[in-house]
Each structure stands twice: as C-alpha cells, then as structure tokens.
Amino acid sequence: MDGLAAALALLAAVLFAVASAVQQRSAADVPDARGGRLVLALARSPRWWAGTLCDTAGFAAQAAALGLGSLLLVQPLLVTTLLVALPLGARWGGRRLRRADWVWAALLVLALAVFAVVGEPTAGVDRVGWRPWLPAWVGLGVLVGGCLAAAAVRRGTARAVLLAVAAGVAYGVGAALTKGVVSLIDDGLPVLLTSWETWLLAAAMGGGTLLQQSAYQSGALEASLPAVTVGEPVVAVALGVGVLGERLRADGVEWALVGVLVVVMAVATVALARTAARGAAPVPG
Secondary structure, eight states: OHHHHHHHHHHHHHHHHHHHHHHHHHHHTOTTOOHHHHHHHHHTOHHHHHHHHHHHHHHHHHHHHHHHSOHHHHHHHGGGHHHHHHHHHHHHTTOOOOHHHHHHHHHHHHHHHHHHHHHOOBOOOSOOOSGGGHHHHHHHHHHHHHHHHHHTTOOHHHHHHHHHHHHHHHHHHHHHHHHHHHHHGGGOHHHHHTOHHHHHHHHHHHHHHHHHHHHHHHSOHHHHHHHHHHHHHHHHHHHHHHTSOOBOOOOTHHHHHHHHHHHHHHHHHHHHHHHHHHHOOOOOO
C-alpha cells in the first residue's frame, strides 16, 4: 500500500507542477484584476482551464494516495513538484535558472525524501471530532491573517511569497481533511455531503486556489511556488502528528538526523525564495 501511495503522490506532483506553470502564466496576463475580477478574467482563459484540469487530476491522485498512506508519507513527496515546475516556469518566462537554483531545489527534495525514509511514518486515524482541531485552526488562522495583512501593503515578490504561504497553509489543512473525507466515501453520498469535513475541505481548497492564483499574478513562479510546495506538506505533517495521531518511528541518532533534515529544508526554502527575489521580474500590480 505504501508503494502505491508513494507512486500516486509522485504522479500528483508532476500534475501539480504543470498546472502551476500554466496557471502562473495565465494569472500574470491579468495584472490589474483582483479577487472576483481575477477569477472572472481567468475563467475566460483556455490556458488557465487546461492548468485547472491538471490541478484537478493532481488532487485526485493526491486524494487516492492519502486514502492509502499517511500524511507523513504522501505530503513530503509532493515537494518534487519543484523539480518540474521551476524549470518549466523559467523556460516559459524566458528566464534561465542558475546552478544554485538546481542545487537548492535538489537539496530540498533530497532532505524531504530522506525524512520520509528515516522517520518511517506510521498512520494515525483518518478522522477526529471538531474539538481537537480547534487549537490548530486558531494558530493557522492567525498565521494566514498576518500573511494577508502584510500582503495587502506589499507588491511584487514580497506579496507573491506572503500569498503563497497563506495558500500553502490552506492546502495543508485541505490535505489533512482529505483523509477524513476519503474515508467517508464508502458510507454513501448523503453522509459525505452532510459531513463538516467535506464543506471545510471545499472552503480550504477554494480559498487556497484563489490565494495561489493571486500569488502567481503578483510575481514569478520561482517566488511563490517554493512557499506553496513546502508550506503544504509542513502544515499537513504538523496536523497529521498533532491532530490525527500519526507518528515517526525514528529513535536515537535518527532523531538527530531528522532535526538536521528539517534545518536543511528550512534553509533551502529561504534560499530559493531569495534567489527568486533577485532573479524574478515582478508582475505589475
């Protein structure tokens, strides 16, 4: 089951990468639109719909993977999106990625992959009641609110990164909720449609999509994609451990290695964001 879950997660990563590159180009073509106007403008773009189709297929593959494996296994693998989306976005945007970009992207992916192997993630529960979620909702709500407040007074790369962080949080919450929603499918459509997880998942994914499109509109793909790609698994893994009871089976020296890997992931993410800020041309907004 874990092998199939990993394969589906990698398929989802490729589909998300193509969708990200295509949707960023579409959003950058309407720099003056905001909120609902942005959605209406994008809805008239065949290219954006092609990206949305890839995005939907990616989510289906991700949901199937989460139905078979834990958040601690599936979500880190989605960071391989960077290996496809960054060079694709740079090529379409007429930019050249530097050697340092490749090195940091490779380190980020390697650290996440080793984290998944060394930690030997174990599954928790698919669903819990709404009360165990409350502390997480409060903390993540404060984080998203701070990002949105700061993004409202920024432009260019800074705005793109802030919106991307908020989108990553929304997608991370959505990933954690997906496990519960997938587990309800066998109970029938009425149960699925009356579950609070289903509607909260729809809100998280819808809000994440709007934030992601706004981030793509505000700056180059290299500025926003690392934050979304890394933010989603970080939030999802935290919720998997803190809310759904998933665990790592590391012990002794392995815990030290896990700590090092977390530091490497953080440094690589910051390096990618700084590289993007130096090399990406802001989209007027």
